[in-house]
Amino acid sequence: MIQNASKSPDPLTELILTTFRFNGALLAAGDALVGDLGLTSARWQVMGALALEGRPLSVAQAARRMGLTRQAVQRTTNDLVADGLVTFADNPDHKRARHVVLTAKGQRAYAAADTRQRQWVGELGDGLEPAEIARASALMQRLLERLQGNQETNHDSKGG
Numbered sequence: 001m002i003q004n005a006s007k008s009p010d011p012l013t014e015l016i017l018t019t020f021r022f023n024g025a026l027l028a029a030g031d032a033l034v035g036d037l038g039l040t041s042a043r044w045q046v047m048g049a050l051a052l053e054g055r056p057l058s059v060a061q062a063a064r065r066m067g068l069t070r071q072a073v074q075r076t077t078n079d080l081v082a083d084g085l086v087t088f089a090d091n092p093d094h095k096r097a098r099h100v101v102l103t104a105k106g107q108r109a110y111a112a113a114d115t116r117q118r119q120w121v122g123e124l125g126d127g128l129e130p131a132e133i134a135r136a137s138a139l140m141q142r143l144l145e146r147l148q149g150n151q152e153t154n155h156d157s158k159g160g
Contacts, residue, residue, distance in 0.1 A: 019140075033120055034113045038083060042076045047085065047102060047110045056099035058091060085109055 030041035039047070049062040057065070063073040077100055080086040085106035088098040102110060125133065 029120070033116050037109050037112055038085075039109060039113060042072075043080055043085070044110075044113050046073055046076045046080060046100075047106060047113075050086065050100060050102050051107075051110050051114075056089060056091070056101050058094065058097040058099055060097060062100060080106070 027041040030044060034040070034044050045066055046062060049065050050057055053062075053065065059074050059077055060070045062077075063070045066073065077086060080100075081088065084103055086100050087103050089101045091097055091099045
């Protein structure tokens with residue numbers, strides 16, 4: 001007999017499915033929030049990794065911080081370079097892995113996006129208890145750490 005497709009068999013699977021839907025909704029909301037700034041959620045995310053780090057990053061370093069593949073971040077970075085939002089700079093620690101740096105235009109676009117995001121988050125979280133949000137965040141962080149630990153263990157066991 002087929003299970004009801006709207007409900008998963010256990011709470012963790014339901015959380016995972018909700019997280020997938022939540023991620024899609026976040027990306028769509030992000031695209032709508034910053035689209036007129038010439039950004040997408042992906043572009044904004046790469047720019048955020050650079051802005052929040054407070055120092056230049058290579059594409060690979062930015063990808064690791066975001067939990068994305070280097071190739072995906074490279075494609076997005078190339079688009080950002082083409083639009084004058086970021087540029088490449090020499091990396092004194094590595095000749096081929098150049099740093100990605102926000103341009104003045106990129107800094108302005110990121111600042112405008114950040115201002116909008118702060119207001120949007122305030123509206124989205126209106127009426128939610130900070131302790132409830134903190135518990136949800138802590139749970140997601142623990143699950144993320146487990147997933148990353150499993151990936152490292154699986155990678156190590158395959159000889160890589």
